[in-house]
Amino acid sequence: MRQHGWYERATVTVAVAAGLGTTLLTAPLQAAPETRTIVAFEWSGLENLLPSEKDAGVNRAFGMIPARLHELRMQIPDAREMPEEMLDLGLHLISRPMRFAVTSAPAPGFDGLGATFSVHMGNKDSAAQLDEHMMMFGAMAGMPEPDRSRKYEHMHAVPMPGAGVLNFGPRQANDGWRYEFQYGAVDDPDHTFKALPEMEGGGRIVSRGSFDLSAVTPFANMFLPMVEPMMPPGTMDEIRNQGLLGDEAMAFEYVEGYVGDTAVSRMTSRRLGRYAEAMGVSTTPLTARDLSMVPADAYAAQITKVDMSAYSHQLDGMIVMASEGQADMQMIDEMMQEQLGVSATDLIDGFGETMIAYLSDQTGGNTLLSGVVIMELSDAGPMRTFMERGSDMVNQLIAHEMEREEVPGRVKFQRRTVDGTEYMQLRFPGLPIPFEPTVAMMDNWMVMGLTPQACYGAVQQAKSRSGGLADNAAFKEYLWNVPQRPTGVTFVDTSRTMADGYGTVCLLCSTLANFVRSEDGNRDPGMVVPMLSELKRAAQPMISVTYFEGEDLITETHTDPSLLVNLAGILGVGDVMPMIAGGFIGGGVAAQVAQEVDASDWEEDWDDWDDDEWEDEDMHEAEDDDSY
Numbered sequence: 001m002r003q004h005g006w007y008e009r010a011t012v013t014v015a016v017a018a019g020l021g022t023t024l025l026t027a028p029l030q031a032a033p034e035t036r037t038i039v040a041f042e043w044s045g046l047e048n049l050l051p052s053e054k055d056a057g058v059n060r061a062f063g064m065i066p067a068r069l070h071e072l073r074m075q076i077p078d079a080r081e082m083p084e085e086m087l088d089l090g091l092h093l094i095s096r097p098m099r100f101a102v103t104s105a106p107a108p109g110f111d112g113l114g115a116t117f118s119v120h121m122g123n124k125d126s127a128a129q130l131d132e133h134m135m136m137f138g139a140m141a142g143m144p145e146p147d148r149s150r151k152y153e154h155m156h157a158v159p160m161p162g163a164g165v166l167n168f169g170p171r172q173a174n175d176g177w178r179y180e181f182q183y184g185a186v187d188d189p190d191h192t193f194k195a196l197p198e199m200e201g202g203g204r205i206v207s208r209g210s211f212d213l214s215a216v217t218p219f220a221n222m223f224l225p226m227v228e229p230m231m232p233p234g235t236m237d238e239i240r241n242q243g244l245l246g247d248e249a250m251a252f253e254y255v256e257g258y259v260g261d262t263a264v265s266r267m268t269s270r271r272l273g274r275y276a277e278a279m280g281v282s283t284t285p286l287t288a289r290d291l292s293m294v295p296a297d298a299y300a301a302q303i304t305k306v307d308m309s310a311y312s313h314q315l316d317g318m319i320v321m322a323s324e325g326q327a328d329m330q331m332i333d334e335m336m337q338e339q340l341g342v343s344a345t346d347l348i349d350g351f352g353e354t355m356i357a358y359l360s361d362q363t364g365g366n367t368l369l370s371g372v373v374i375m376e377l378s379d380a381g382p383m384r385t386f387m388e389r390g391s392d393m394v395n396q397l398i399a400h401e402m403e404r405e406e407v408p409g410r411v412k413f414q415r416r417t418v419d420g421t422e423y424m425q426l427r428f429p430g431l432p433i434p435f436e437p438t439v440a441m442m443d444n445w446m447v448m449g450l451t452p453q454a455c456y457g458a459v460q461q462a463k464s465r466s467g468g469l470a471d472n473a474a475f476k477e478y479l480w481n482v483p484q485r486p487t488g489v490t491f492v493d494t495s496r497t498m499a500d501g502y503g504t505v506c507l508l509c510s511t512l513a514n515f516v517r518s519e520d521g522n523r524d525p526g527m528v529v530p531m532l533s534e535l536k537r538a539a540q541p542m543i544s545v546t547y548f549e550g551e552d553l554i555t556e557t558h559t560d561p562s563l564l565v566n567l568a569g570i571l572g573v574g575d576v577m578p579m580i581a582g583g584f585i586g587g588g589v590a591a592q593v594a595q596e597v598d599a600s601d602w603e604e605d606w607d608d609w610d611d612d613e614w615e616d617e618d619m620h621e622a623e624d625d626d627s628y
Contacts, residue, residue, distance in 0.1 A: 352376030501572030
């Protein structure tokens, strides 16, 4: 259901962007009451990106990229035509502090639209040298010599088609000399960036930005009459109700950098609280019970609140909008009701707000096979009915198909009750398949695991209500004083997971090191990745907390300052190699069985079985079996 909503929003976004590009010079626009920032971005330069000593090797390798690119320019025939100065210029601009903004000023038509791209040069001489190169490249490209800018002393001006003027060249800004490009109505290019968010705690900012959907709305309104007829009825109302368009639509800000020895990022969704219900964003904070569902030995976990009622409303809307030539949602819903005794709407309405996913020792250890997903149920009845009747129906269909194909084995969903908890497993009796995904229904929780051990371990933890995530040593040590009660938490114990991701990081960095090395050996970054013991020393976990501050939804994330530490930690979450190996082994055994077993050898024995009788007896034994 959710994909449909985002698809429609994406359609509007693409249409608006296309309209802006094709009618920029002709379409009328009502004057905005004040200069507003549509989008702004700023970053402090490559030299501030990786401050950790653990990333010194990566910094050395990055510093050798320009020399390697100059070699490639001579080694690749088609690249030799590029002037060396142009390559130097591009590399210089990429590494320097830069900023970009699009603004809307009070002026008629598109005269109020302005854009700024600015690179910090440090001093006047550097800016002047860059200007000489820009003028040289322009002349080489056959561009006419620009006029002097009437707006800035050291800049040039190029009239653009229509009323717009492009000013470019050196400019002395509040923070030093910059090389800048300005198009349209740009009154004060420095003031725009003063409104960008600051880093709380006085940290060093690496990058920051903002995007205001309410400032986009006047432009979008010009093109919506062309787009809306092509969309299902009510789509635009849904988009406005979700705060994606309108005078009070949402705005987004982010800032990331370093506070002390911790990397910090903060994402703020302004006014989202007004549209939380329509967006499916819950305002309910997490409880101690929610945290207790995750074992204390978890090394990766996510707990979040989701308002499922929004998706139920979207499904109802899709059913109403369904028409000939489209997927007949009404028919599907009625078919589910008839065959399974429950509709899709009933299923969605039966979900609660809490969603949990984690990996832990208790559920299996260092692979994705220890992964568990838990969903709260406000009404477990529809899900129980769906699982019971759905599994029976699938079992019958699979059994019939496998009998027809004379397969020497079974595929079936099998239900059982253990210690008062209902379990359902996907099993493969007689077939060497290395998977047994399992689902458990416990009170108002649905627990899902890729192995029965993972599911059973998760159920035991949920029943015990002790030793939860709040008791995890790394989580307790590094969790900061969150201003409000969170609605979501994400945790990765990097020091625990990075060992599994370390090998992949070494391979990636070897790729970088080999790329920048010279053939004569005079240019070599050395060992880019430190020893694992050094990377693990004082490594900080990744903790992300989401909470509301008034109407604003804030997600704040704290991580280790080292790129390599964080990369190894992420890549090490749920090492997939054992699962891949298990799949190959199981697949190889199954292929060998298929080659060696003559289906005719099974025919006589196969026909002796009464499958309905066998299935009923097997299910009866399973339901009576209290072992696991």
